[in-house]
Every structure is written in C-alpha cells, then in structure tokens.
Amino acid sequence: MPNILLADDDIELSVMLSEYFTTEGFAVDIAYDGETALNKATTKNYDLIVLDVMMPGRNGIEVLRELRRESSTPVLILTARHDDVDSILGLELGADDYLGKPCNPRVLVAHMRSILRRSTERSGPAAPDKVQIKDLEMHVGSRTVICRNVRVDMTSTEYSVLEALVRSAGHVVSKEDLSERALGRKFARFDRSLDMHVSNLRKKLGALPGGEERITTVRGVGYQYVTT
Amino acid sequence: MNLHVHRLFWKFFISFWVSLILFAALVVGVASNYLDHIRERNSAINPFEHVARHVINAQQAVDRQGVEGLKIWARQLDRIEAVPILILNSSGIDLLGRPVPPVIIERISRNIDLPLSPLDHPRTHPLALIHLADGAEYRLFPDFEQVTLGRVLQRPRVMAVPVLIAALVSAFVCYVLARYLVSPIERLRSAAEMYSAGDLSLRVGPSLGKRRDEIADLAHAFDRMAERLDILMRSHKQLLTDVSHELRSPLARLQAALGLARQRMPGAHQPELDRIERESERLNELIGQLLSLARLESGVQTAKTESVDLGEMIDAIVADAALEAQARDCAIQLNNCSGMVIDGVPALLHSAIENVVRNAVRYTAPKTTVVVNVERGPQSEGQVLVRVRDHGPGVPENMLSRVFEPFVRVEDDRARNRGGHGLGLAIAERAVRLHGGVILARNEPDGGLTVSIQLPLLPPAKSKHGSS
Numbered sequence: 058m059p060n061i062l063l064a065d066d067d068i069e070l071s072v073m074l075s076e077y078f079t080t081e082g083f084a085v086d087i088a089y090d091g092e093t094a095l096n097k098a099t100t101k102n103y104d105l106i107v108l109d110v111m112m113p114g115r116n117g118i119e120v121l122r123e124l125r126r127e128s129s130t131p132v133l134i135l136t137a138r139h140d141d142v143d144s145i146l147g148l149e150l151g152a153d154d155y156l157g158k159p160c161n162p163r164v165l166v167a168h169m170r171s172i173l174r175r176s177t178e179r180s181g182p183a184a185p186d187k188v189q190i191k192d193l194e195m196h197v198g199s200r201t202v203i204c205r206n207v208r209v210d211m212t213s214t215e216y217s218v219l220e221a222l223v224r225s226a227g228h229v230v231s232k233e234d235l236s237e238r239a240l241g242r243k244f245a246r247f248d249r250s251l252d253m254h255v256s257n258l259r260k261k262l263g264a265l266p267g268g269e270e271r272i273t274t275v276r277g278v279g280y281q282y283v284t285t
Numbered sequence: 286m287n288l289h290v291h292r293l294f295w296k297f298f299i300s301f302w303v304s305l306i307l308f309a310a311l312v313v314g315v316a317s318n319y320l321d322h323i324r325e326r327n328s329a330i331n332p333f334e335h336v337a338r339h340v341i342n343a344q345q346a347v348d349r350q351g352v353e354g355l356k357i358w359a360r361q362l363d364r365i366e367a368v369p370i371l372i373l374n375s376s377g378i379d380l381l382g383r384p385v386p387p388v389i390i391e392r393i394s395r396n397i398d399l400p401l402s403p404l405d406h407p408r409t410h411p412l413a414l415i416h417l418a419d420g421a422e423y424r425l426f427p428d429f430e431q432v433t434l435g436r437v438l439q440r441p442r443v444m445a446v447p448v449l450i451a452a453l454v455s456a457f458v459c460y461v462l463a464r465y466l467v468s469p470i471e472r473l474r475s476a477a478e479m480y481s482a483g484d485l486s487l488r489v490g491p492s493l494g495k496r497r498d499e500i501a502d503l504a505h506a507f508d509r510m511a512e513r514l515d516i517l518m519r520s521h522k523q524l525l526t527d528v529s530h531e532l533r534s535p536l537a538r539l540q541a542a543l544g545l546a547r548q549r550m551p552g553a554h555q556p557e558l559d560r561i562e563r564e565s566e567r568l569n570e571l572i573g574q575l576l577s578l579a580r581l582e583s584g585v586q587t588a589k590t591e592s593v594d595l596g597e598m599i600d601a602i603v604a605d606a607a608l609e610a611q612a613r614d615c616a617i618q619l620n621n622c623s624g625m626v627i628d629g630v631p632a633l634l635h636s637a638i639e640n641v642v643r644n645a646v647r648y649t650a651p652k653t654t655v656v657v658n659v660e661r662g663p664q665s666e667g668q669v670l671v672r673v674r675d676h677g678p679g680v681p682e683n684m685l686s687r688v689f690e691p692f693v694r695v696e697d698d699r700a701r702n703r704g705g706h707g708l709g710l711a712i713a714e715r716a717v718r719l720h721g722g723v724i725l726a727r728n729e730p731d732g733g734l735t736v737s738i739q740l741p742l743l744p745p746a747k748s749k750h751g752s753s
Contacts, residue, residue: 069538070534070537077541077548158533161543161544
C-alpha cells in the first residue's frame with residue numbers, strides 16, 4: 058500500500074480527500090501547514106507527497122525547495138488553476154507533476170497513480186539493464202543516471218523523460234508521445250510540464266562533450282536526444 | 286468677487302491691463318520725446334538751418350515743374366516731416382491751404398516791410414524765398430505751433446520704431462501668458478487620455494509646482510477624481526479576485542464530497558451526481574474565466590511572449606469547433622493563409638480566438654456555415670486580419686460596442702440556453718488588446734455577425750523559428 062502525505066491547509070477538504078484516498082488504497086498522512094509537512098516528509102519515507110501551493114506561513118513552493126535539498130520523493134503540487142507561474146516554478150524546483158485546484162478527486166488519483174507507476178517501474182525483461190550513449194549511462198534497474206562518471210540526482214519523472222528520449226536517441230520524440238510515455242497521460246495544449254522537465258535535465262546533464270546541446274527542441278514537434 | 290478664489294481672473298485682468306498700459310505709455314513716451322526734440326530745435330541758435338535745406342529742394346522743384354512741382358514736393362515733405370513747413374505767398378496764404386498761425390502772419394508783415402540786408406544769406410534767412418518763373422515768390426515757414434501729437438502719430442516714419450517695439454513686447458507678454466494658461470490644460474488633456482486608456486496612475490497636480498489658481502484647483506480636483514476612480518477600479522478587481530478565490534475552496538470540497546459519494550455507491554447509475562459534477566465543472570470554468578479576465582484587466586502579464594503561428598493555431602481551433610458545429614447541425618469553414626507569425630502569449634491568443642469561434646458556432650443558425658478568414662491587411666502588410674462570420678441573429682446595433690463587456694448579454698434567454706456566460710468575448714477583447722490588436726463586431730447586411738480581430742504581425746526577419 059503506497060504511503061502518501063497530503064499537505065493542505067483546508068482541514069475539511071483534507072479529511073475528505075484522505076478518506077477518498079484510503080478507499081482508493083493509499084495510506085494517508087495529513088499535514089495542515091508547510092512546517093509540519095516538511096517535518097513529516099523528512100522523517101518518514103513517503104512514496105508520494107501531494108502538496109498544496111497555497112498554504113499560510115511556509116507555502117508549498119518553499120516546502121518543495123527545502124525538500125528537494127535532501128530527498129527526491131515524488132511530489133505532486135496543487136496550484137491555483139490558470140496560474141502558470143506556480144506550476145512552472147514548481148516543476149522547475151523538481152515537482153513531478155502539477156494539477157490545478159479545484160480538481161476532481163478521480164483525476165487527482167489518476168495523476169498520483171501515474172507518478173507512483175513511474176517511480177516504482179522496473180524494466181521489462183526485454184529492455185536491456187544498461188543503456189549507454191557516449192558519456193551518459195542509464196541503469197534501468199536502479200533508475201540511476203551517470204553522466205561523465207558522476208551520478209546525477211533526478212526526480213523519477215525527469216528520469217522517465219530522459220529514458221524515453223534516450224531510448225529513441227537520434228530521433229525526434231513528439232510531445233504527445235513523450236507525454237504518454239513519460240508522464241503517463243495525454244498531452245494537453247499549453248502544458249509546460251515537459252518543457253520544464255527537459256529544461257531541468259539540460260541543467261543537470263550539461264552540454265555534450267563537443268559543447269553542443271544534449272537535448273534539442275524541434276519547434277512545434279518535440280525533443281530529440283542528440284547522438285552525433 | 287473673492288480675490289483668492291479668482292486668482293486666474295486676476296492674472297488675466299492684471300496682465301492684460303498692465304500690457305495695455307505699457308503699450309500706451311511706450312507710444313506716448315516715444316511720441317512726446319520726439320515732440321520735445323522738435324521743440325528744442327525751435328529755440329536753438331540756428332533753428333532754420335534745416336529749412337534752408339528744404340528751400341534748395343523747393344527751388345529745384347519749382348525750376349523743374351513750376352507751381353505744380355512745388356505742390357507735389359510740399360505734400361511729400363508734409364508726409365515725412367513732423368514739423369509742418371508752410372509755403373506762403375506774399376499775401377500770407379499757404380500753397381496747400383493749411384491754416385497759418387497769426388504769429389507767422391505778423392512776422393511776414395513785419396519782415397516784408399524791411400529791406401533785405403545784403404548780409405542775409407538766403408539759406409539762413411528765416412524768410413527763405415522761392416522764386417517762381419512768373420516772378421511770384423513763396424516763403425517757407427516751419428510752423429512749430431502745429432507740431433501736435435496727432436500729427437506725429439500720423440507720420441509712419443516717426444512711429445514705426447516704437448510701434449514695432451511695443452508689438453514685440455506685447456507679443457512676448459501674450460505668448461508667455463498663453464503658454465502659462467495652456468500648458469497645464471494640455472497636461473490635463475493628456476492625463477485624461479491616459480485615464481480613458483485605463484492607466485489611472487498619472488497625477489497632474491505635482492507637475493504644477495506651487496501654482497495656485499483655478500487651473501491648479503482644477504488639476505487637484507482632477508487628481509482626486511482619478512484617485513477615487515483608481516481605488517474603485519482596484520477594489521472592483523480585488524473583489525473579483527477575492528470572490529473567485531473564495532469560491533474555489535467550497536468548490537474543491539464539493540468535488541471531494543462528490544468523489545466520496547460516488548465511492549460509496551459504486552456502480553449505481555447516478556444521474557444526479559453526474560449533474561452535480563457537470564455543474565461544478567462549469568462553475569469551476571466560470572471562476573477560471575473570471576480570474577483570467579481580472580488578470581487581463583489588471584494588465585499585468587506574467588507569461589512570456591513567443592512567436593506564434595496564428596494559422597496553425599486557428600487550424601487546430603477550427604478542427605475542435607468542427608465537432609461542436611456538427612453536433613449543432615451546422616458547419617465551419619476555414620480560409621487560411623500561411624506565414625502569419627505574431628509575437629504573443631499562446632494560451633491567451635488561443636483563448637481569444639477560440640472564444641470568438643465557439644461563440645459563432647453557438648449562435649449560427651442550423652444548416653449554415655461559419656466562415657473563418659485569415660488574411661493579411663487590411664491597411665498594411667504588417668497586420669493579420671481574422672474574420673469570423675456567422676449566420677445567426679446578429680446583435681442590435683446599439684449593443685455592438687457592448688458585446689465585449691463582461692456579462693453583457695444580447696438576449697438573455699438565448700445565451701443561457703446555449704451555455705454561454707457572457708465572458709468569452711470580454712476575455713477575447715482584453716487578450717487582443719494586450720497584444721496590441723483590435724477586435725470589432727459588425728452586423729452583416731444579409732444577417733449574421735462578423736467579428737474581426739486585427740493583430741500586428743512579427744516582422745519577417747524575426748519570425749524565423751529558432752530552437753528554444
């Protein structure tokens with residue numbers, strides 16, 4: 058049973074949602090403010106944290122920034138709908154996904170399951186355990202990435218995006234395709250999630266030994282992991 | 286009349302009064318100076334020296350043209366000389382018929398009787414003689430008695446300089462005065478234009494410094510009005526934002542409760558719950574629209590702009606709308622034109638055009654076609670014009686300019702039946718305006734409404750797609 062932490066300052070909502078999640082088969086902890094959420098997140102090992110951005114005191118973005126210093130626990134942030142700033146900032150700080158609030162709990166659970174699937178995914182028997190392209194090594198079994206002989210920390214979503222790109226290295230992966238393979242959902246128009254994950258990957262991996270961009274953007278289509 | 290209240294009045298009054306007095310004083314002063322100067326000549330040792338010069342000229346005129354020549358010369362002299370020079374015959378009558386003062390008549394009668402001394406040089410003799418061919422004689426007399434102000438003022442050569450100076454001085458005074466009056470009015474006008482463009486931050490008062498008059502009072506009253514308007518507008522927007530945010534919490538709880546209710550009755554057919562879910566989604570959508578409208582109105586745009594291919598975007602919008610049109614038994618047709626790249630916020634442009642297109646599909650009559658046109662122009666190549674034409678009932682002429690206001694319905698029942706909530710066109714208008722464009726609605730003569738959106742295109746050099 059996956060352990061999740063729900064951090065939201067709306068007590069009534071949290072109680073109802075935790076009841077809903079329990080019925081859906083999750084073990085739920087609740088935190089009503091940012092400080093408590095951070096304490097719980099750093100002391101207990103959760104499979105997923107659902108973090109409301111709009112909390113009094115320490116808000117969700119600050120909690121996420123603090124949390125990412127020491128842990129790569131998957132995080133789903135809840136932002137005000139139609140507010141791109143929080144979602145982009147959250148993704149940049151290493152959130153795995155975001156959802157506009159208010160949202161249908163069914164949709165929320167679907168997003169949560171998709172993140173959990175990515176983080177617990179083990180490679181199928183057909184897939185090779187290790188993929189190597191030039192200075193990049195991906196260990197599929199342990200979901201670790203070694204670039205220029207240094208281990209690179211990344212969130213499980215970032216790993217999934219990179220894996221999808223590397224498996225099709227040298228070819229353009231459309232955003233639609235990438236969204237379904239890496240995020241487990243259909244690509245929505247104006248969804249900046251993929252852009253943010255790719256941008257994080259570029260920062261973490263740096264340029265190719267030759268100095269070129271490691272992952273190129275093909276405008277209006279998608280992304281490509283460069284092999285030559 | 287209160288002195289303090291009517292400062293401007295007094296400024297007008299005093300500056301006009303003073304400049305008129307100055308003008309008059311200058312003219313009178315110059316003229317009387319001149320007069321004094323002439324009078325001084327009268328008492329000088331040799332006051333007739335300049336008369337002697339005239340005598341020579343007069344004699345020359347007579348020698349050439351006789352009496353007529355003398356008359357012409359006399360008239361010319363009279364026009365330029367401030368001191369009238371009388372030309373008298375032996376009986377003391379002026380050649381031009383001017384009155385002769387008794388003093389001169391007396392002197393003539395006295396002098397005529399005296400024999401001319403051989404020492405008397407004709408050039409210096411007071412009874413300067415001019416001899417005509419027929420033997421008649423005329424004498425020149427400067428008539429100092431007749432040097433009056435009126436006569437001086439009538440002589441342009443004498444008056445030209447003081448009049449010119451006075452004109453320049455008064456022109457300068459009037460220019461300064463006019464500037465002083467008009468420049469704050471000009472500032473008020475530009476402030477008013479900024480207000481009507483939605484920027485209520487400008488204040489006119491501080492730019493007037495220590496000025497205290499009716500115009501300054503007007504400017505301060507104007508500023509207070511702007512302040513008040515600003516507060517009202519802000520609180521209006523704040524209210525909109527607050528209400529929308531506050532509405533979201535109960536809505537989130539409603540959706541959670543709905544989820545729980547569904548969990549507890551798994552598998553059962555729950556049309557009421559479906560309905561609740563649908564309506565709460567609609568409410569959520571409406572709140573979202575309210576918030577984006579409030580954000581657009583505030584003019585603060587956080588999203589970055591990028592080059593957007595409008596043609597591609599409209600392609601996708603029309604493809605989506607086609608399904609909706611099919612469901613309403615009507616059609617949608619697109620006449621697209623490629624290479625329409627503009628600099629903008631994709632999500633905003635998308636919602637602007639989508640709102641207009643969906644509105645057209647919603648109102649067009651069954652079995653008709655909504656036509657979407659994308660073309661360059663109309664005035665310049667640097668613009669793109671998107672026209673969306675439906676075959677619906679149109680909009681009453683008096684409502685045409687109001688369709689872009691939030692929550693304005695053309696006909697209440699119609700919009701509600703078709704699921705509109707009067708925000709789509711308002712959002713479209715704000716979004717288009719934010720991109721420096723114009724949106725207009727117009728009734729077609731054969732029925733139906735055309736909404737046209739005009740947006741500035743990116744210059745071709747900049748519209749090359751680059752990797753980001």
